[in-house]
Amino acid sequence: MIDSSIFLEKFLQNYRFRIARPFLIGDVLDFGGNEGELEKLVKGKYLAVNYDHSVMDGVHFDTIASLAVIEHLEVGEVFDVFKKFKVILNKDGRIFLTTPTKMAKPILEFMALLGVVDKKNIEEHKHYWSEKDICELAKATGFKVKRYRKFQFGVNQLAVFEHV
Numbered sequence: 001m002i003d004s005s006i007f008l009e010k011f012l013q014n015y016r017f018r019i020a021r022p023f024l025i026g027d028v029l030d031f032g033g034n035e036g037e038l039e040k041l042v043k044g045k046y047l048a049v050n051y052d053h054s055v056m057d058g059v060h061f062d063t064i065a066s067l068a069v070i071e072h073l074e075v076g077e078v079f080d081v082f083k084k085f086k087v088i089l090n091k092d093g094r095i096f097l098t099t100p101t102k103m104a105k106p107i108l109e110f111m112a113l114l115g116v117v118d119k120k121n122i123e124e125h126k127h128y129w130s131e132k133d134i135c136e137l138a139k140a141t142g143f144k145v146k147r148y149r150k151f152q153f154g155v156n157q158l159a160v161f162e163h164v
């Protein structure tokens with residue numbers, strides 16, 4: 001969970017929201033949605049999921065947003081979650097994700113040491129994903145990467161997945 005009391009954490013969250021906004025089409029599942037802050041940008045139905053993944057059973061969405069989340073999960077769990085996404089994402093739907101790049105690790109750890117970002121949040125990072133890792137995740141779970149780019153001077157990245 002993001003500690004919004006830390007200025008830079010809130011700034012980075014809002015930055016991710018601005019990047020995600022054009023991709024939030026229809027009904028949206030906000031995977032790792034914290035306290036539901038993204039809902040204000042969604043025109044359709046909205047569901048924030050944090051730890052209880054069972055609420056995703058039997059529902060379908062046009063967009064699944066996963067903003068700065070997958071780095072907090074074990075790699076195998078991410079693959080399992082994306083297999084579930086395959087079932088609940090509508091045929092013409094998309095997944096929009098952001099995650100720090102491998103280059104971000106020492107930078108984030110230093111910023112956490114200084115107290116500029118939430119230290120506990122950074123300590124919870126289990127894996128820093130590369131573009132290759134993201135493409136392998138897509139392929140192994142029945143998706144293709146429709147769009148990929150780095151942002152924030154290469155320390156963050158976004159990917160848009162669609163059904164194959």
